[in-house]
Amino acid sequence: MCLPDDSELYLRVKTMIVNAVKLKKPPQDIGDKETLFGAGLGLDSVDALELVIAIEKEFGLRIPDAAVGAQALASVESIVNYVKEQKNG
Amino acid sequence: MLKSKKMDNIVNKTITDLLPHREPFIFLDKVVSMEGLNRITATRTIKKNDYYLKGHFPGYPILPGVLLVESMAQTAGILCSQNLSKDNNQDIYFLTKITDVKFKHPVLPGSTLLLKAEILNVFNNTVKTRVEAEVNGMIVAEGELVFVKKEVK
Numbered sequence: 001m002c003l004p005d006d007s008e009l010y011l012r013v014k015t016m017i018v019n020a021v022k023l024k025k026p027p028q029d030i031g032d033k034e035t036l037f038g039a040g041l042g043l044d045s046v047d048a049l050e051l052v053i054a055i056e057k058e059f060g061l062r063i064p065d066a067a068v069g070a071q072a073l074a075s076v077e078s079i080v081n082y083v084k085e086q087k088n089g
Numbered sequence: 090m091l092k093s094k095k096m097d098n099i100v101n102k103t104i105t106d107l108l109p110h111r112e113p114f115i116f117l118d119k120v121v122s123m124e125g126l127n128r129i130t131a132t133r134t135i136k137k138n139d140y141y142l143k144g145h146f147p148g149y150p151i152l153p154g155v156l157l158v159e160s161m162a163q164t165a166g167i168l169c170s171q172n173l174s175k176d177n178n179q180d181i182y183f184l185t186k187i188t189d190v191k192f193k194h195p196v197l198p199g200s201t202l203l204l205k206a207e208i209l210n211v212f213n214n215t216v217k218t219r220v221e222a223e224v225n226g227m228i229v230a231e232g233e234l235v236f237v238k239k240e241v242k
Binding site for chain 2: 045046048049052053063065066069
């Protein structure tokens, strides 16, 4: 169960993903824990770059390398956690 | 020091030293400058007897837009290679995404294209570039191209 401000952040991240990779589904239809790459949402390495750019633009946060990216970009939930960690840390 | 040496070297190299492509699929003549490792400028002159002009179009030869994109992609590919690859390796940069490309003016035989590329973002093995082609100071095409590095062993 998300806190109210969390659910706002989740929707913001989902909307960012839809816009960044031009997904043909509404943000609300992306599951919080759904895998973004491969079998889940089906994103690829080119989409990963678009997400990195979008996160920098939307939240002012850099994803420094592939290792951090692999963890942070795994799902909507992991992006939300990365944003919260970086903003609070 | 190393950077400026690399820049001097690149301008003096032939295109086949800089690209994995070979004829009949080389659509660049020369690299004319590099600014740091993030910007590059190259040229290509469209010759009246270039083979594809015969069919595009009979009686009204103009450079096909797809070949203009290829010239911009080869320019950006050299930049990616200089920026990301170690010396002497054989990496190939595959064009994986073309966005917001506009063809603003037709390019006629005899024109010399000034092809510019700039690296916008790099993540892992993926590179986003901004490209532009000019003829006589007028932008004839522009857009963004994304490449993925493939290491060839």
